[in-house]
Amino acid sequence: MSLTYFKPRDRFDFSKDTLDIGNPLQWDRSQFLKHLFKRVFAIPEDRVKEFYPRHLAYYLSHHPTGTEEIFFKYFWSLIERQLKVLLNKDVYDKNHLRNEREIARLQKFTELLISLDRWNFHKSNDAVIAQQDSEIYGLRQEIIQLKADLKKATALETEGYINIPDGYRNTVLNLHLQMQELKTPEGKELMFSQTQSVWTKMICKYFREGDKEINHETIRRYFPSDKREPGDKHADIPAKSKLFTINPSKKRS
Structure with missing residues (x-):
């Protein structure tokens, strides 16, 4: 038809x-x-x-x-x-x-x-x-x-996390802040991110303090969006928590 x-x-x-x-x-x-x-x-x-x-x-x-x-x-x-x-x-x-x-x-x-x-x-x-x-x-x-x-x-998601002993959370935060200041021999930032929230979210997602979750709002004050003008809500890492210093290694011949 x-x-x-x-x-x-x-x-x-x-x-x-x-x-x-x-x-x-x-x-x-x-x-x-x-x-x-x-x-x-x-x-x-x-x-x-x-x-x-x-x-x-x-x-x-x-x-x-x-x-x-x-x-x-x-x-x-x-x-x-x-x-x-x-x-x-x-x-x-x-x-x-x-x-x-x-x-x-x-x-x-x-x-x-x-x-x-x-x-x-x-x-x-x-x-x-x-x-x-x-x-x-x-x-x-x-x-x-x-x-x-x-x-x-979610292929790279994991249920595991890195545990920090009680009282040493700020010590780890200080290490992350130091890593942001590291530069390559050419003078470029070794680790660069557009926002500080990348660091705080990473820490809260993959780290625990005494097997307990880290409060994102609590650690945000240590990571100001503008380091030149951190604002009133900013807080420095206490001196007692600055236990380690990251230094560049000596140049090898």
């Missing part, structure tokens, strides 16, 4: 950008539907809008009693059915990437047809269900991607 709705490709038409259906040489007309979707998936995205009016014109020219409504409903039903088939395929299908591309193309056609639907056919129960299935599929794909991103982001 598709053969009467869509324009078949002319014999010996070898153009690469054709919108017509079929092969330039001999082909089985009983497989017309297969060739239809082969063309739907192959045409450039910027020519999708040309597909509908071209085949509508062909249909109307060959069916004096035909109407655009009849053509529209038939074309919509084909797109809707094929989209449902693809959406029901397992994400672990060996042709998953191809399925994804084809789903995206059919969704593009769906958007186009909805904009042309003067009969509100897309609001029928079947169409609404198909649209919901498409949205659910999209959400599932998003969940899969988010899980992959989360796995990648």
Whole structure:
């Protein structure tokens, strides 16, 4: 039946950008539907809008009693059915990437047809269900991607931490402050960060004092954002906690 709705490709038409259906040489007309979707998936995205009016014109020219409504409903039903088939395929299908591309193309056609639907056919129960299935599929794909991103982001996470003896937290803070002042032989900062919060968050995340968490708000006062004007809330490390000094090693010959 598709053969009467869509324009078949002319014999010996070898153009690469054709919108017509079929092969330039001999082909089985009983497989017309297969060739239809082969063309739907192959045409450039910027020519999708040309597909509908071209085949509508062909249909109307060959069916004096035909109407655009009849053509529209038939074309919509084909797109809707094929989209449902693809959406029901397992994400672990060996042709998953191809399925994804084809789903995206059919969704593009769906958007186009909805904009042309003067009969509100897309609001029928079947169409609404198909649209919901498409949205659910999209959400599932998003969940899969988010899980992959989360796995990648937490790959270096650890439940362990570096423990500091009770009363020596400030000693460790002082070492971190000293490390910020170290420079390479070329005069560049050995460790540079845009903000001091990087240091305080790192310490709170990976260090403990007496196996207890370190309060971020408590240690922030030792790491002013502007060392030249630290502000009233800034506090210096007590002298009694400055037990170690980091010095550059002697140059080796």
